[in-house]
Amino acid sequence: MNAQKLIDTAKTLVAEGKGLLAMDESNPTCDKRFERLGIPQTVEARRAWRELIVTTPGLGESISGAILFDETIRQQKKDGTPFVTVLTDAGIIPGIKVDAGAKELAAHPGEKITEGLDGLRERLAQYSQMGARFAKWRAVIAPGDAIPSRGCIEANAHALALYAALCQEAGLVPIVEPEVLMDGDHTLERCRVITEEVLRTVFNQLYTQRVLLEGLILKPNMVLPGLTCPRQEGVDEVARATVRSLLWTVPAAVSGIAFLSGGQSAELSSARLNAMNAGFKSRLPWALTFSFSRAIQQPALELWRGEEANVLAAQKALYHRARCNSAARRGQYDAAMERA
Ligand code: 5MM
Numbered sequence: 001m002n003a004q005k006l007i008d009t010a011k012t013l014v015a016e017g018k019g020l021l022a023m024d025e026s027n028p029t030c031d032k033r034f035e036r037l038g039i040p041q042t043v044e045a046r047r048a049w050r051e052l053i054v055t056t057p058g059l060g061e062s063i064s065g066a067i068l069f070d071e072t073i074r075q076q077k078k079d080g081t082p083f084v085t086v087l088t089d090a091g092i093i094p095g096i097k098v099d100a101g102a103k104e105l106a107a108h109p110g111e112k113i114t115e116g117l118d119g120l121r122e123r124l125a126q127y128s129q130m131g132a133r134f135a136k137w138r139a140v141i142a143p144g145d146a147i148p149s150r151g152c153i154e155a156n157a158h159a160l161a162l163y164a165a166l167c168q169e170a171g172l173v174p175i176v177e178p179e180v181l182m183d184g185d186h187t188l189e190r191c192r193v194i195t196e197e198v199l200r201t202v203f204n205q206l207y208t209q210r211v212l213l214e215g216l217i218l219k220p221n222m223v224l225p226g227l228t229c230p231r232q233e234g235v236d237e238v239a240r241a242t243v244r245s246l247l248w249t250v251p252a253a254v255s256g257i258a259f260l261s262g263g264q265s266a267e268l269s270s271a272r273l274n275a276m277n278a279g280f281k282s283r284l285p286w287a288l289t290f291s292f293s294r295a296i297q298q299p300a301l302e303l304w305r306g307e308e309a310n311v312l313a314a315q316k317a318l319y320h321r322a323r324c325n326s327a328a329r330r331g332q333y334d335a336a337m338e339r340a
Contacts, residue, residue: 001168006215007255009133009173013093013217014256014287017326018064020175022260022293023053024097024136026069033298039306047075052304053297054083056315060091062326067095067136067175067291073127084131095134095175096127098163102140111152114139114159117166124170134173136219137163141178143186143194143226153201161205168215175258175291177219178202182263184226188233192223192245199249213253219291220246221262222272235268239275243284252285259288261295266321267338269295270328277331289329296321 013020025033030049031041039045050072053059066087073096076082084094100116114137124135139156141148160176167174178198180191199220206213223241225232233241246257261269269292276288290296299321304314327333 002171003212003215005171006168006173006212010215010217010255013065014258014289015064017330018062019290019325019329020258021063021066021296022291023050024067024069027071033301037302037305045306050075050083051077052311052314053318054086056318058319059322062322063092065093065095065134067097069097073130093133094131095136096132097136098123099137105152105155108149108152110142110144110147111149112140113155117159117162120166124166124172128170128172132172134175135167136175136177138177138179141180141198143180143184143190148194153198157201157205160202161209161211164206164211164216165209168212173215173217175217175219179260179262180221182224182227185228186226187229188223188225188241192241195223196245196249203251213251214255218250218254218257219260222259235271235275238272239279243276243280254286256287256289258291261292264295266295266299270324270333274328274331274333277329281331290325
């Protein structure tokens with residue numbers, strides 16, 4: 001393991017003014033989003049959408065790395081240029097989602113365990129050959145009546161740590177993503193308690209598995225009330241609660257934290273990230289940035305709708321969201337940017 005190389009990559013991914021673009025939706029997820037907008041659910045439509053994204057002019061100004069899916073890392077532009085080359089030429093580091101999805105956890109109704117460890121060492125070597133320099137694995141924790149259980153949290157944390165150690169062995173920076181879902185009517189306080197328990201368990205496991213903390217990026221949820229909770233706290237309360245939970249659970253050695261958006265609107269995701277950086281940046285030991293999928297892609301997807309004639313408008317929307325989040329990474333986002 002080349003520790004310095006891992007640390008350099010991790011620090012580049014969370015550099016000032018930069019964040020990650022998650023474009024690693026599995027085919028079923030991507031197809032579901034296409035179906036809602038009447039876009040054909042075909043390999044070619046998914047390729048065309050991903051070509052639109054990676055060829056967006058100026059994307060590298062705000063995006064340090066793009067997380068790809070297995071299908072996408074093997075694809076090319078219409079003219080035959082591999083997406084990995086297009087990204088690298090734009091100054092964007094290619095990464096790859098390597099988990100095999102969240103499946104029912106035996107004996108734990110309503111809970112999931114992320115699979116994909118079998119053969120992972122070999123897959124990581126192949127992805128590294130293809131040009132990936134970092135990887136991603138997502139664990140899903142659902143708040144509900146009497147859940148999450150210790151069994152679910154521990155099983156997922158253990159898998160995340162084994163994955164992270166294998167990534168570092170292969171020279172890839174692991175993005176460690178334990179997501180506490182927003183679905184449900186739980187309060188912000190309940191989300192805080194669960195998030196802290198999950199993060200404490202994950203970092204215990206990372207330590208036990210000898211993972212180099214400086215050479216990884218944490219991709220957590222923000223601390224939020226459930227989507228159907230009657231009380232929805234304001235931007236500043238969310239920022240304060242999230243920063244507090246991270247300070248209590250994430251070691252200072254970690255290079256960076258890049259949030260998932262998890263179903264928040266694009267504008268709220270930017271505003272909340274901005275409030276954390278504007279209010280607390282000088283007191284934080286790690287960089288706080290974004291690794292959004294829906295909160296960057298969705299407005300552009302709604303403009304594109306699978307039509308060639310809409311490509312430029314969609315790319316402008318994508319560029320705009322990337323710029324807004326870059327500003328939020330600096331603590332310089334303003335809602336007026338949305339009207340500009
Ligand atoms: C939580 O999802 C991750 C971040 O996306 P959002 O910002 O939209 O929440 C995302 O990287 C996710 O892991 C991928 O889209 C893959 O999801 P699926 O469910 O297709 O494996």
